[in-house]
Amino acid sequence: MTGDDILEARLRKALARDLSEVTPRPGGEGRLYREMDGARLYRLPRLNRTVQAVIVPAAVALAIAALVLAVPMVLGVGRGSAQPAGRPTPTAVCPTVQAGEEGTLTPAGSESAELLDEGTEPRSKGDLASGATEELTTPGESVPAGESSCPGEVGLTLDPDPDPDPDPDAGTVWSWLLRGTP
Amino acid sequence: MTFLSVPSDPPPPAARFTTVPTVAATSRPTTADTRAAVGALFHQHQIQMVRVATVLVRDPAVAEDVVQDAFLAVYANWSRIREKDEAVRYLHRSVVNVARNRLRRRSVVERLKSLRHHDEVSAEDRALGAGLPSALLVAVAELPRRERETVLLRYYLDLSEKETAEALGLRPGSVKGYASRGLAKLRSVLEPAICGEER
Structure with a gap:
């Protein structure tokens, strides 16, 4: 027996003796069972490797795409770019029936309702010729001279300031959510 | 239930690797089987593992946590354990790895603390006080x-x-x-x- 063998034997004996004084606190087993229950409850089901190979990259790609789309919308990038600055919103204007004339009204949404720029006079398509048949919201009604051809409005030609206090959030996701439509 | 009693001393060396319940290779273990098997393994090896971990991490409370984590790792991977003594080998590896992780984390925390407090206790004092x-x-x-x-x-x-x-x-x-x-x-x-x- 060499000196190292003796030393190893002594070390084994001394370690066994000294470590026997180290004793864990009781209750470890109950804790293990509780933690095993927790591990069982919260463990996700194992997926097939093929399913993992398809689902995980697809989910990651979808998440990235959603992020790319959502960030500009939330930040409002591109807000107001649909119309040039300083230009009023085009509005549909009902033609005014001039004195001595009788007009024909066509239902809302037809080609008689035109989009006019600021300062443009209301135009007619030639439907306001003298003697033409009148047509209001209810076909057959006549429109008195000097009145708007739209029911309930008088001489409305153009809204000079369509939105004096514009919504700073206009065009953002938040305004869409509040108003219900983009 | 036999699993709830904590033995006062580990089994003799000759009996350490002989009675570890293992999973039959042909059938998939149920949760109850796994719990029973890990419980039996815990009953046999917990004290020994805590003693080893106490010297590894120099802290009895942390050593108990290390051993708990190691047994949970065995439980989580029980379906992969096939051979008779593989559970014990897996347990040894887990205890060593979890202890290494704890020491690494602690060394980072202590390094950060020492930047603020220059009168930290030395490693020797910690070992003596552990x-x-x-x-x-x-x-x-x-x-x-x-x-x-x-x-x-x-x-x-x-x-x-x-x-x-x-x-x-x-x-x-x-x-x-x-x-x-x-x-x-x-x-x-x-x-x-x-x-x-x-x-």
Whole structure:
């Protein structure tokens, strides 16, 4: 027996003796069972490797795409770019029936309702010729001279300031959510 | 239920690897089977593992957490354990790895603390204050990490060089070197004890 063998034997004996004084606190087993229950409850089901190979990259790609789309919308990038600055919103204007004339009204949404720029006079398509048949919201009604051809409005030609206090959030996701439509 | 009683001492070395319940290779274990098997493994090896972990991490409370985590790792991976002694080998590897992780985390925290407080206690003071009951255990705790792990697995758990190498992720030749260096460093602590016993 060499000196190292003796030393190893002594070390084994001394370690066994000294470590026997180290004793864990009781209750470890109950804790293990509780933690095993927790591990069982919260463990996700194992997926097939093929399913993992398809689902995980697809989910990651979808998440990235959603992020790319959502960030500009939330930040409002591109807000107001649909119309040039300083230009009023085009509005549909009902033609005014001039004195001595009788007009024909066509239902809302037809080609008689035109989009006019600021300062443009209301135009007619030639439907306001003298003697033409009148047509209001209810076909057959006549429109008195000097009145708007739209029911309930008088001489409305153009809204000079369509939105004096514009919504700073206009065009953002938040305004869409509040108003219900983009 | 037999699992709820904690033994006062570990089983003798010859009986350590003989009665570990394992999973039959042909059938998939149920949760109840797994719980029972891990419970039996815990009953047999918990105290020993806590003792090893106490010297590895130099803190009895942390050592108990380390051992709990190791047993939970065994439980989580039980379906992969096929051979009879594989559970015990897996447990040894888990204890060593979890202890290494705890030490790494603690060293980062202590490094950050030492930047703020210059009057931190030294590593030696911590080892002495960690509840290690003898000069030998303090000396083992102060060995470099690989030597410490090798000495404990080779000379306390009585693992062979091959088993120790497998548990530590080393080659058997490296284990021999670490064990030899560790033993040489412990000689000064052991020789007075030898002289004292021979007298």
